[in-house]
């Protein structure tokens with residue numbers, strides 16, 4: 751019984767975006783990442799909107815919950831009792847209207863229901879093996895069976911952009 755080491759890579763998200771202001775963050779992992787020949791494994795990934803783009807609570811959408819986090823820290827700075835570094839989106843050391851403006855600019859942008867391609871390295875080429883759609887929190891998964899051949903498999907997730 752041979753083992754196949756599954757190696758997972760993610761793409762650069764360069765050139766694609768959720769909105770003109772949001773560069774998506776993609777993660778992809780294999781569970782388990784070492785499998786026996788023919789055994790099933792699952793690729794699990796997530797499309798995220800960065801905190802700095804306004805998804806402060808990292809739930810996959812920029813909405814009133816994120817506005818309220820900034821609101822609770824409004825006017826604060828390091829050392830202030832209401833200080834929350836996550837609410838200082840532009841990193842200038844104060845939570846103010848500029849941070850609210852970032853959330854407002856990206857309001858309603860979401861990582862949900864976005865197209866994701868899973869690609870596998872075959873020879874020298876990345877070949878699309880599945881089209882997926884992200885769930886509400888931006889996550890996606892794909893279950894595959896390892897081939898009956900010992901070796902290393904390479905996968906990546908790709909966000910082709912799409913409708914926004």
Ligand SMILES: [Ca+2]
Pocket residue numbers: 804805806807808809810811812813815816
């Ligand atoms: Ca959010």
Ligand SMILES: [Ca+2]
Pocket residue numbers: 837838839840841842843844845846848849
């Ligand atoms: Ca700020």
